Amino acid sequence: MSLADFFSPISISDFCSGTDFYSSQFGKSIAAYEESFPDLQSPELKPHLVLIGVEEERVSVNNMGTKKSPDAVRKYLYNLYQGDYQVRIADLGNIQAGATVRDTYVALKTVVEELIKLDMTPIIIGGGQDLTYAQYMAYEGLEQRVEVAVIDAKFDLDQENGEETALTSNTYLNHIILHQPDYLFNLSNLAYQTYLVSKESVNMYDKLFFSTMRIGMMAGRLDQAEPLIRAADMVSFDIGSIRASEAPGNANAFPNGLYGDEACQLARYAGMSDKCSSIGFYEYNPTFDPMGHTASLVAQMIWCFIDGYYNRKNDAPLVPKSAYIIYRTTLENDDYELVFVKSKKSDRWWMQVPYFGSKSINERYYWVPCRYEDYQQAVAGDMPDLWWKTHQKLQ
Template sequence: MNIEDLLIPAPKLHAEKWQLGAVIKPEIKEGGIALIFCSDERGAQGTAIPKNYTKIRSELYKLSKQDWKIPIADLGDFISGKTPEDTHCALQELLTFCLRKQILPIVIGGSNDLAYSLFSAINHIYKNLTYVQINHILSLENPDTPLCEKNFLSKILSTEANPIGKYHHLGFQKHANELDALHLMSEVNFDIIRLAEMMKSPETIEPYFRRADLVSINCDAVESLTDAFSLHPQVNGLNRREICAYMKEAGLSENLKSIGIFNYQSHSRHLLNHQLLAQMIWYLLEGINIQRSHPKERQYETFWVIIDDREVAFKRDTFSNLWYFGKSNNITECLPCSKLDFEQGKLGYLSSRLLKFEV
């Protein structure tokens, strides 16, 4: 496959030596990060007309490059197919190409159903995936109808060959969701986290990101104020600081293989919206660079807690100060949790999430 046939090169923008644009290159490097901008919004009843992402790039390129070591490539703008199916097929090919070269693709723009392409590309290579989605809507429409943003999750969850391992849905808003969908997710033991729970410290939500293979963000889950930030703007949602904090947490995932940021309103006339998306990407890149700098070998402290007549174990990573729940000596068999979970355990309380894991 010639990836150049799928992409329009990114424009050349000026950047100072200390800025991120000075290290972003058009060439893709093994083990690096690839930015891919998409325009196909047909899955959200939009169009596939090419969007102009120059303002976003300009805002991103002018941010600090810090002391990051991971090479970053801006592959340019992905060329939409004649049909949405063509777009998904070609995007999966591009993503598979990146993944096989240990390149982490970041897909920016397009409608939320493109998350299905990210999942399919990763699922073709890896097994037992953990998928984290930030989305105010939990839509589970008929997976047998043509792929769109309302049924892509149903298609992912109903995959028979190499089914998904874990799914965490973050930021849903109760007033905007069908009750039956929420009940169904609870019955199959997938985690659904309300917006209200995410408006506190990111520390309590971080465990859901820790082992994510795929993360997707629907920009509709971010609040819009004077101008639409997303294709379907919402008055309620994560604020600017909160979404940037969660983007960093996504980048810190131990297993992250791809991430998508969808339903962004690229036609926004407000510079602040372009700045916000650029800073979301920047914090994601910061998280990835921090995670790659962590030592591979870790040491863990074990804390035993007696609750009624049961003995449970919490473990603390002495390097990162992150917490786990479980008795196994193999940390991958323990459940990521927060320090608050440990503190509540000492008081005799285990959350339903920990209780389900123990069972």
């Protein structure tokens, strides 16, 4: 079975606001599946980024209508102008809802896994956020530990029923956390709102040494979230994390949340991450977006991800050493030192967390993206929380 068998074609003319696209608009440069499936093998034509629409809404809780989102977003995305770089983007069309929701998950998992193996970055336009589970499943066959970043106003898990919880857009994290085999290294939940999250859920994240960041911690300091996004292999963006006044196209929208420009900046952080190999934009519902403002915002978020991708600094992994400045500091009453590195190219920081002999000689330490403030904290003699959490997971 080829990848083309999973997709239904689209019609580019449906997304053009005029008679034709201008030469620098995305609509002119995206290789879309209309009559023939894009060439994903040719070295000259092989795309860097791949758009995937998913028409699945059956377990998107209280938000029926999300299956219409891929084409609604394309209508705005195709009319945007690309930056000062030559894009190579393919649009494979839409994965239609399978006979069961599980069928859709299998299709999306298979497609994303194959694209990552071909060294292409999928950009998924859903559908409900339960599709994050299929996005995560794509990494199972890649034989690596996975870090997941979820941008959401709440934690989509059910602590009452645990393993018995049915998979929906409100409970998909249960299935990611409990999935066997376990290849989840870290889960970060960004932009959550405290009054939408139970204290039991926050405590569970702490016990598992997962990362969280409240919306209040990000207000006016969005760069605080950048290291957590830079550490992620995959990113899942719930449009419900954006305040209703900025993105009304969601039946579950809240009055508070991210501003539109903040959402775009977070998407750009994901694009700039050398590690991010897939991203999904979920829970947009055209039914509640008659003016198209939310579709336009999602299109601009995708533009920012693309812009970040083509501005990657390629400073991870951390070689050669000459491209970095190394800082060492010792905590009080500790026998070992903390090692930090700063990229001369991007001014981004990492810290070294040792395995302490629990791994092979080739895996003596783990590099964790961090902030300058983590280095300052270590210099002041305090153990950075991020170092401690990472160390516990490496035991």
